Amino acid sequence: MSILSRREKHLGNGQKYFYKKPLHIVKGEDVWLIDDKGKRFLDVYNNVAHVGHANPRVIEAITKQSNALNTNTRYLHENIVKLAERLAVSTQNHLDVAYFCCSGSEANDLAAQIAKAHTKHQGCIVLSNAYHGNTTEIFQLSPEDCPKEHRKDWVKTIPGPRSFLENQSAYIQTLKEEAEDLIDSGYGVACFIADSIFSSDGIYEIPKGFLKSIYREIRSYGGVVIADEVQSGFGRLGEQMWGYQDDSVIPDILTMGKPMGNGHPVSALLTRREMIESLDKAYNGNSYFNTFGGNPVSAAAALSVLDILEEDNLIEQAGEVGSYLKKQLKKTLEENESVVEIRGKGLFLGIELDDPSKTAKAMEDMMHQGVLVGKTGPKNSVIKLRPPMTFKKEHADLLVDTINQCLRVIS
């Protein structure tokens, strides 16, 4: 039986493939994925391999620590402490208490638990096409996937950044109305959560003052604010470590995941001591514990990713290559009538096309040309570019050429 038939027999349908004829990838090298026939694909999609596929330094860190010790965090270990300290520093110690989990979903679920315990409120406000994860709770906060008829009435949505850009005061008015609805229904406002590049809402740089205005309103209703940095974090936007830092705000909780261990399942949440204490109190001291979270091997993987980002100056490089890529895309696709807008920052860019079917076709065609990209946005009309941080100008050139060729045929 073919690998495809065997998989269809034994795996859940939710584990969908990226392409009509799924790729059978057997090897990864830096920004390249290689299939079972030896064909090489430039990977412009997989942000998990943050410092490059099969990065030898991360693998060495994992192997070395695995040979020494891998156990839970109810014993003392240097790695988890060092990691928590370095993450705290990355927020200028504004958020200096860490919890470690295995996935972004777990970190966001815990963030919601803390927000609800701290505020004693239940209501949550999210952007209208947001995705924050797959636990029962966080699926509710993921209108991209959660069918409207499933959405509980303690969840309210407000539009993505585009609406704010169009009319700021109307936008804030909408937010106020949703918040007041939550209060009138007795839920109160527990939290607002947003991903700092608004990926599934279509990929936008944070409009100036966007988070600042929302944070101010949410806090005026007694809510807390969560920055979901699972996709935008670890320097991907090319200037600072975390996306929210672009709007000079400080969230109450920061969550991180995907790229944190370069593929090793590790995630984390940063907050302030008082928030954690609210959770402990609400749970009578039986507070959150995660068996795998922050174990010495996961922490070693995460520490090595931080080391590599610094040693190889990858955040600055992501800024430079990202700016170059964006400029080249704008220049090359200027005349293309299918292209509505080119957006984003650093190594997280989006190309909105005028028709989702063109976006889907571009994604397939580019794969056949050896370049892997994704799609996103409320209508799935945005080509999503989110390569490993080791992406260089030569890769950007190849990407721009391929996009240009494919879109010329489609338009």
Next chain:
Amino acid sequence: MSILSRREKHLGNGQKYFYKKPLHIVKGEDVWLIDDKGKRFLDVYNNVAHVGHANPRVIEAITKQSNALNTNTRYLHENIVKLAERLAVSTQNHLDVAYFCCSGSEANDLAAQIAKAHTKHQGCIVLSNAYHGNTTEIFQLSPEDCPKEHRKDWVKTIPGPRSFLENQSAYIQTLKEEAEDLIDSGYGVACFIADSIFSSDGIYEIPKGFLKSIYREIRSYGGVVIADEVQSGFGRLGEQMWGYQDDSVIPDILTMGKPMGNGHPVSALLTRREMIESLDKAYNGNSYFNTFGGNPVSAAAALSVLDILEEDNLIEQAGEVGSYLKKQLKKTLEENESVVEIRGKGLFLGIELDDPSKTAKAMEDMMHQGVLVGKTGPKNSVIKLRPPMTFKKEHADLLVDTINQCLRVIS
């Protein structure tokens, strides 16, 4: 600053320590943990290191696959398929569709989502001191930790196996009443979930017919049944791969976690195709996806654990060593007045003492003697013995000697 003070400053309080003066463990070797002073401890607690701490075969599998490829499961890869097939076989293909996650909590959360989608009911029944995980949803199904005032009214509890042993018909009557309460409140019965060694309810072998009777009742109300094998699975009970198999039942969903990757964060859920299809339908096709779940490296770790269990005949060995240990404990502690009962099966045994403070003291004293054990049960009065599967008779002898010495002083 000491590692302890640094940790207290930067980590959440829920990440509690096992001992009054926490151990600073730096190395693991098979059934041994070694602290920063070089002191060796016999590890009779950490089941995550299922095939032994720092097992070189698991590390080699992880390193080899990490050097080849680690990416998500939206591409085809042999490892995830092979792993799903082998897990299906371990249930005699009764449960032949797999979903992969990172933690037991995630697997149980997904199980609850599937149960609710499939039955279109909301109510859940759990044992009265159960622990199933830490997501918002699963914390509700964990009365061991979730304060009663936090428990939602769609959660009902029934007593642990001891009550069933005392009076079977009264027990089933209680179950019926709770189920009918859920129906009367409009929730209906979505699921029953239990761990197959009833760890936090005090560690019990499945009483003959216990699961069978409960499953029959739950199904008669249209509910499904979930076997949480996160602790009892992977042959720990020494006879079969999964704990529930001791009662000749077949659950609708099986979840697994902790020991699955010998410390690498990986977990899974097995069920039938129709159950998964109900979830897909309920979620309009936007079904569950987990970025890290089932990646080639996690799958390689899990496959190597399955290989080692088979090659080294560890399930049979766990049965033999476990029987020997239980017999020696019973013989040696027969006269000890503090010992109420010695229970459990395979390498998951419990010694119930007559006073929780004695249990706490025994745990501390044994650590000072170089043996690590845990405690559990509704009153935390049960010494919990749950060593790696590579535990041998010589280790059992050392353990029995140490317990005997410590309990003699305490009693």
